[in-house]
Amino acid sequence: MGKKSKREVMFERMKEKKKEVRIVRRIVFIIALVLLIVIGIAGFRTYSYISNALDPVDPDSEKIITVEVPIGSNLDSISALLEENKVIEDARVYKYYVKFKNESEFQAGTYDLLPSMTLDEITESLKSGKVYREPLYTINVPEGITLVEIAENVIAKNTDYTAEEFLEKVNNPEYVAELMVKYPELLTDEILAEDVKFPLEGYLFPATYPIFDEDPSLTVLIEQMLNTTQANVLQYQSVLEELEKSPHWLVTFASLLEEEATAQSDRETIASVFYNRLADEMPLQTDPTVIYAMGKHKERLFNKDYEYEDPYSTYQNKGLPPGPIANAGLSSIQAVLDPADTQYFYFLADKEGINHFAKTYDEHLKNRDKYIGQ
Numbered sequence: 001m002g003k004k005s006k007r008e009v010m011f012e013r014m015k016e017k018k019k020e021v022r023i024v025r026r027i028v029f030i031i032a033l034v035l036l037i038v039i040g041i042a043g044f045r046t047y048s049y050i051s052n053a054l055d056p057v058d059p060d061s062e063k064i065i066t067v068e069v070p071i072g073s074n075l076d077s078i079s080a081l082l083e084e085n086k087v088i089e090d091a092r093v094y095k096y097y098v099k100f101k102n103e104s105e106f107q108a109g110t111y112d113l114l115p116s117m118t119l120d121e122i123t124e125s126l127k128s129g130k131v132y133r134e135p136l137y138t139i140n141v142p143e144g145i146t147l148v149e150i151a152e153n154v155i156a157k158n159t160d161y162t163a164e165e166f167l168e169k170v171n172n173p174e175y176v177a178e179l180m181v182k183y184p185e186l187l188t189d190e191i192l193a194e195d196v197k198f199p200l201e202g203y204l205f206p207a208t209y210p211i212f213d214e215d216p217s218l219t220v221l222i223e224q225m226l227n228t229t230q231a232n233v234l235q236y237q238s239v240l241e242e243l244e245k246s247p248h249w250l251v252t253f254a255s256l257l258e259e260e261a262t263a264q265s266d267r268e269t270i271a272s273v274f275y276n277r278l279a280d281e282m283p284l285q286t287d288p289t290v291i292y293a294m295g296k297h298k299e300r301l302f303n304k305d306y307e308y309e310d311p312y313s314t315y316q317n318k319g320l321p322p323g324p325i326a327n328a329g330l331s332s333i334q335a336v337l338d339p340a341d342t343q344y345f346y347f348l349a350d351k352e353g354i355n356h357f358a359k360t361y362d363e364h365l366k367n368r369d370k371y372i373g374q
Contacts, residue, residue, distance in 0.1 A: 054097065057089055057115035062213050062220040064112045066227045069126065071108040075099075078106055078126065087113045087122060098123060110231045112224065114212065135210030141225065143206040143329040144258040146292070147198045150327070161218060169218045170200045179226065185237065186230045190248035195311035195322040202251045202324020205229040232330050239337055252320050253336045254328035259288035262353045267332050269357060271339035273347055282345070284314035292325040348372065 067085050069078060075098060079091035088094045097119055107129040113122060139158045141150060147170060151163035169175060176199045180187045191199040204225040213220070233247050240250060256274065261267040277284055287301055293310035306313075312321040344357040346364035350371035358364040 054093065054119060055089075056118055057086060059116050061115040062216055064114060064220065064224050064227060066231070067111045067113055069106070069108045069111065073106070073108060075104075075106070082113075082122065085113075087115060087117070088119065094119060103127065112227055116212070135212055136214060137211050138208050139211060139221070140208045141204065141206045141327070143332075144326045145206070146326050147201045147204065150204055155218075155221070159221070160215065166218060170204075170222060171198060176200070179223075182223075183226060183230055185234055186226070186247050188246055188248055190246060191323065193322055197312070197323065200226075202255050202327050203229050204327055205232060206327050206329050232333060236333070236337055243337075248323065249320065250333060250336055251328060252322075252324045254332040255324035255326045256284070256286055256288065256320070257332040257335050258328040259326055260286055260347075260349075260355075261332065261335075262349065262355060266355050267335035268338065268340040269342060269344065270347060270355070271335045272342040273344045273357065275339055276343070276345050278319065280345075281318060283316075283318050284320070286314050288325055289314040289321050292321075 065085050065087055067081060067087060069081065073081070075095055076091075079088070079095045079098075082088045082094060083091040101123075103123050106126040109129050111125055113125065117125075137158075139154060141154055145153070148163075148167065151166040155161055155166040156163040176187075176191070179200075180189075180191075187199075187203070190196075191203075200222075204222070205228040207225075207228050209221075209224050209228075229251075233250060236250070237247075240247065253271075253274070257267045257270055260270050274284055274286075290301055290305055290308060290310075290313050291298055293312035294305070294308055298305070306315045309316050311317060312325065314321060342357070343359045346358040346361065346367075347355050348364065348367055348371065349355050356367045356371055358367055
């Protein structure tokens with residue numbers, strides 16, 4: 001073959017360059033396509049993540065999560081606290097959502113929140129200082145009633161559960177053990193003492209409870225009450241530590257006041273009577289403990305009833321009973337911790353339910369003759 005002409009060489013080079021350009025264009029196209037796909041996937045994932053973070057964590061959840069927002073908390077710490085307690089999906093998304101909506105002035109406090117709450121409901125709760133959610137209905141647990149009465153008059157009448165199902169649940173050893181793990185500071189080993197009739201007696205706080213599900217589980221109902229008890233009792237933990245007393249001691253003492261008192265001032269004065277008797281190692285001799293020990297309601301006790309032997313009878317035993325005899329309200333709890341300063345050792349209620357106090361047994365007998373007859 002002869003030597004290629006300059007023209008032929010030039011055309012060959014042009015062909016090579018065109019080929020290189022086509023390859024480069026193809027590579028650039030592939031790279032651009034890959035980048036677009038990656039950006040698209042990343043964008044979709046980001047969109048999906050943010051969209052998911054804006055929705056409730058679990059729309060069907062009935063689980064109540066108690067969140068304590070300390071005084072002085074800012075939006076960053078509150079957002080992190082909500083994510084830590086699994087009330088929201090992502091603290092950053094919630095923080096930017098709140099800023100976008102120009103929300104502020106959150107209040108410190110204890111909140112019973114649900115994973116099924118929307119971000120707006122959570123925000124309104126934190127702004128108002130209470131759970132902002134419209135309940136389907138409410139259940140009222142009165143003060144001064146027993147676990148059996150809660151089963152019969154509250155649960156059986158307001159839910160689809162029977163009293164027997166409720167009592168079986170609250171007395172199930174495995175479930176009680178689970179609760180003790182969940183509420184270690186409130187539910188101590190004292191609730192399992194040999195003479196305690198029902199472990200959770202006195203621990204289901206009297207209050208009006210919002211119900212957000214048409215068919216709430218017994219677990220939700222029970223733990224909603226326990227959460228309220230914990231909030232009301234453990235706020236005095238430092239006081240109890242100074243007194244070297246336990247929450248069980250407090251709810252037991254308070255239950256006696258709840259059953260005996262007819263007015264707020266009575267609670268504080270009756271508390272002083274019990275303190276005076278305890279200090280002098282006198283039996284408390286309070287009738288409601290005998291009624292509870294006997295396990296049946298009685299309008300009036302007779303002499304033979306006071307001889308009924310049971311660990312709960314404060315006529316047969318000195319000191320407090322083994323456990324609460326009813327659920328006590330906050331006023332009774334406060335009266336235990338801030339009793340009146342008196343020298344009274346006796347009291348009785350007249351036919352109108354008004355209590356009369358005495359320092360000596362002779363004064364007490366005079367009150368008996370005057371107000372209820374011999």
